[in-house]
Amino acid sequence: MFSLLSASNIFYWIGKIIRFINSIFFVLLLVALSFALIFSPPDYLQGDSVRIMYVHVPSAWIGLASFTCIAFLSIVNFIFKIKNVTLITKSIAPLGLMFTCLAIVTGSLWGQPTWGTWWAWDARLTSMVILSLFYIGFIVAHKFISQEERANKISSIVAIIGLINIPIIKYSVDWWNTLHQPASIKLTGTSTIHSSMLMPLFLMFFVLLLYCALIFLMKYKTEIIRIKKKNLKRL
Amino acid sequence: MIQNLISMNGYGFFVWSSFVITFFACALVFYKTQKTLKKYEKEFAKEINELSAEKRKLVTENSKIASQVLSSYSKTI
Numbered sequence: 352m353f354s355l356l357s358a359s360n361i362f363y364w365i366g367k368i369i370r371f372i373n374s375i376f377f378v379l380l381l382v383a384l385s386f387a388l389i390f391s392p393p394d395y396l397q398g399d400s401v402r403i404m405y406v407h408v409p410s411a412w413i414g415l416a417s418f419t420c421i422a423f424l425s426i427v428n429f430i431f432k433i434k435n436v437t438l439i440t441k442s443i444a445p446l447g448l449m450f451t452c453l454a455i456v457t458g459s460l461w462g463q464p465t466w467g468t469w470w471a472w473d474a475r476l477t478s479m480v481i482l483s484l485f486y487i488g489f490i491v492a493h494k495f496i497s498q499e500e501r502a503n504k505i506s507s508i509v510a511i512i513g514l515i516n517i518p519i520i521k522y523s524v525d526w527w528n529t530l531h532q533p534a535s536i537k538l539t540g541t542s543t544i545h546s547s548m549l550m551p552l553f554l555m556f557f558v559l560l561l562y563c564a565l566i567f568l569m570k571y572k573t574e575i576i577r578i579k580k581k582n583l584k585r586l
Numbered sequence: 587m588i589q590n591l592i593s594m595n596g597y598g599f600f601v602w603s604s605f606v607i608t609f610f611a612c613a614l615v616f617y618k619t620q621k622t623l624k625k626y627e628k629e630f631a632k633e634i635n636e637l638s639a640e641k642r643k644l645v646t647e648n649s650k651i652a653s654q655v656l657s658s659y660s661k662t663i
Contacts, residue, residue, distance in 0.1 A: 359654070366654070398595050400594075400601060406608040457608060575651065579652060580633065
């Protein structure tokens with residue numbers, strides 16, 4: 352069982368999974384894009400501008416999920432000091448930052464035709480900007496602090512503090528009066544979005560998740576090689 | 587039909603910009619990540635090849651990762 356989790360086995364399987372994702376990714380992307388841009392219906396109020404939802408919502412979900420993941424793994428790392436956990440959080444962070452920024456930019460592009468403004472300092476938008484700042488803090492700590500242990504400690508603290516922002520983002524639309532609409536998709540209770548839009552949304556989310564898995568595995572593989580390279584110099 | 591797809595009933599600029607920005611950013615990150623991975627693989631394989639025969643044997647026997655990188659690198663050249 353433990354031999355399955357050895358670095359060399361993980362490395363071997365990462366290669367296999369990357370090849371598998373590469374082989375199915377473009378077909379799935381094409382299907383998802385067809386549904387998002389052609390087959391899904393326009394909204395009765397927002398018209399075709401609703402199609403921005405198919406990139407905006409998955410980006411925001413991924414941005415939030417990545418940071419939650421980083422924060423919980425940082426807590427684990429803070430207590431147990433597992434080196435592998437650091438590699439994982441370091442590999443997730445750039446992806447999370449990219450999707451958070453994409454959620455902000457696509458949200459702004461959706462805001463102009465819907466609200467009549469590119470930007471408003473309302474609770475949801477501001478808390479998303481704060482999330483991106485936490486991501487930047489986490490990445491900068493790893494990039495500019497040469498002492499690895501200190502970098503891990505500082506980045507973990509940034510991630511744990513940043514965790515407070517996650518429920519604020521989630522409930523900002525309920526706690527404050529915001530321009531942003533309340534959640535249409537609920538984990539508990541009935542969603543207020545029609546299945547003809549929900550299906551393409553989940554499909555696009557799945558495709559972007561596959562993309563994240565691909566980039567994460569490539570980054571993780573790079574980190575493993577970087578460590579092995581370092582060890583080689585000690586010979 | 588194509589005209590409708592492009593104009594999106596007047597929302598074309600906003601819709602297409604969102605999709606183009608998203609997928610351009612994704613493609614850029616993919617390209618950069620792949621380039622970095624290949625660079626590290628190449629450098630690692632090169633460093634192993636530069637070792638003395640005795641050390642190289644020791645590394646490839648003890649590290650499956652080193653032998654995997656070495657074999658995949660030799661396949662690409």
